Amino acid sequence: MKNSIKIFVFLFVLLTFSCNKNEETKNENKPIVERVKPSEIIYTFKKTLNWFKENNKNQKSLNIVLAVNRLDEANLKKSDSILVPTDSSGDIAYYMPFPFDVSALDNVKKIILFSYATQSFATYEYGVLTHVGPTSMGKEKDKTPTGLFFTNWKAEETTSTFNDEWELKWNFNIENKLGVGFHEYELPGYPASHSCLRLLEKDAKMLYKFADEWVLENDQQVKLKGTPVFVFGSYDFDAPKPWLALSDNPKVLNISEEQLQKAISPYLNTIIKEQEKRINYYSKK
Template sequence: MNILLSKKSPVILLIISCILIISSCSRGSSDKNIKEEKFPLENDSVVVKEVIKEPEYIIRYRLDSLVNEKQIDSFSTRYSYEERKLIFALNRLDPTRLQLGMNLLIPDTLFDDINKYSPFPEELDILDSIPKAVLISQRIQGFALYAKGRLVKWGPVSSGKQSTPTPNGLHYGNYKAKKKISTVNPDWLLPYYFNFMNFEGVGVHQYSLPGYPASHACVRLRLEDSQFIYDWANQWELDKTGQKIERNGTPFIVFGEYDYTNPVPWQKLGRDAKSNHLTKEERETLIQYSREFMKNKKNFEDPMEQEEFLVSN
């Protein structure tokens, strides 16, 4: 019996080995299949949300005629102080100048922020290389302040009357004074004066706005606007002798032509809400002045900055 089992043992061992090998291969194959099996991801794609640009809100305007005292009283009671202040600014008018027979431009929506009514664009790439710039449009009697091409503030002006117009051109902020006596009339006190034509004595300052160009070449502003420019713009930098300009102040760019023969241009907004926007010709003029600015070494603290601009343009 033992002899018989001994003879059969190699065969039995061989059979057992084969069974174990087959079983092992089967498990290995199963494990391999599990490892290689790929399960689909629940979210295998990136969802890009569509950016919906809000439509441009266009403010509409109408003209309100003040033909009698009753309508003037109605105007004063219909609007709050801040609303009247905005309406007067849009009409380039001081409250004390309100008279019978006037036509006032009234927007259909009254915001607290006057920049929402700006005829100047929020971004002006023509000026993106200029740290600060003061634009004065004679055509629409308005100023705009830009910092590297972005609108900071705008407001109404009264530039020179037809016989003494404000000179157009690229000027620079020179000196300033909180109170200056006029060279035209010593009885005139000019608050928050900022000169941009030294020898001609031309600058911006606070003075009454009548709703049209009326100054002796200077540019009249509301008090709050003259204060803002006084603090915001830069003066010239002089050498030790005080006789030579080493660095220019903030550019004051005066451009455009006022039409003295037709009704005031802002009243056109009642028919065309974009009629006071910059024209193609005005943009070309600003491009020219911008290039002049970049060519003047007195506008740069770092000469490399000027060189980089000239090379790229």
Template sequence: MTDDTAQKKTDSIAKAKKDSITLDSINKAKINYSAFIFPTKKKDSAMAVFNKQFSEEERYTILALNRLDSKNKWRADTLAIPDKIDKSLMSYTPFPTHLDILKDVKKIVFFSYPIQAYSLYENGKLVKWGPTSMGKKSAQTKRGLMFANWKKELAISTVDSEWKLPYNVNVHNTLGIGWHQYDLPGFPASHSCLRLLMDDAKELYGWVDTWVLNKGGATVKVNGTPVIVFGDYNWGGKKPWKKLIEDSAADNISVEEMNSIIQPNLSKILEEQKKRDEYLTTVPVSKEKESA
């Protein structure tokens, strides 16, 4: 390859990255946000107006954008209201819609502490994102690369046996960390697990691949879907989704930031994916499910 050809290739890659970033910016700029305020002394009347002004589907979307579920809407003081309602939430994604670095990664999950949100990618394409409530300050969720282990449609919390955890997917067996449905109060509140809305928990439960254990169940034969938890929450600071009212890109995560998080883990992710692919070529799908 000549120096001129190499330079053209470098310029082409740089342009593609710039175009990807620009496309994300254009898509997100289409959404504007206004504030719906719940005055402390008139909260009930403001809530009545909110319930009347917006349909059930619209309220679901608005609350999700503000990291709340319907059970916890009473916690709202100010809600960021988008000028377009999209129940899939894809119109509002703070995550890049494409990540070229992940083109060879079949599936991966990200959980962002700073913006309390998760995202799913398939071969570098964002397929879903949504709100979460991660570990509170005194019981923070472990950061870094993990893998989906086992899953259970209804698990019981090891912290309190009265806590029922629908669609639980374990990602750290020894620490007992997993994602599942539970309250979303608008801030990190869990005991290190990753809380989701019911619809999201159910969908992720069906989407994720779990581990396969060796005979006897003592060791892992192949890992499940990779999961990366990253970043730090601004404890006591203004919640980034509330900043959307002034800046519709306030909670955006750039392609460069995502690349910096992925790059140190990419070889391990691809290595584990290769092991799983090789295993699946030798074992019937039905048997693989039995081993999970």
């Protein structure tokens, strides 16, 4: 009887140690992101010219306002009025709709998410939000396809498949047959692309470095897929721009962790499977 108790205690301690060790290992992978929280988030409309004269040298405030209005700087200057937070002292993530942590992505090394409904994107590393920004996705006649994709080839500069006069900088393709990718291009404050995912230059450069290219075998067959890219949601083209409602409710665009988990859970096995392939491949090299 005493031996049985000793064996039970030993197994319990061993199991507890193993679980704690796995938890420590998992936590070691998670990036530590220090965030500056604004005192409050309230949005008001301002005359663009007046605001720009006072804030054009404040790059942090400018980046937040561009993101909130889904505009690049050139289109910002053309606009009559813009939505501005009364306190822009916080990190940009506080003004974008994505949750800071998504436990369903704890085992995913890195992933890029694009929200059609909010025209914004985010990157997560082991479930931690690491980057956010605005986007301009496909217009009504040329909608961006939704679902799970993987980055494949990239080019610092290429030409559009729709018009060879359009130069696409920091382009990363995600759907080879349809020619869909993310890249730097004009952000006019609404979905305007021919199915691609437009980005500000700084965000395009960041994602260009962040994501992995595919690995081809004999320059033809796909041996390894790149970084997972999940495009989800839909945009109501007949309604006012959804971010305009932030003036009435600063949380109106917020995407909850539960909503994100529900949307992405059907694809998690595929994401992990492709991730393991890359890990195994590079561990043998």
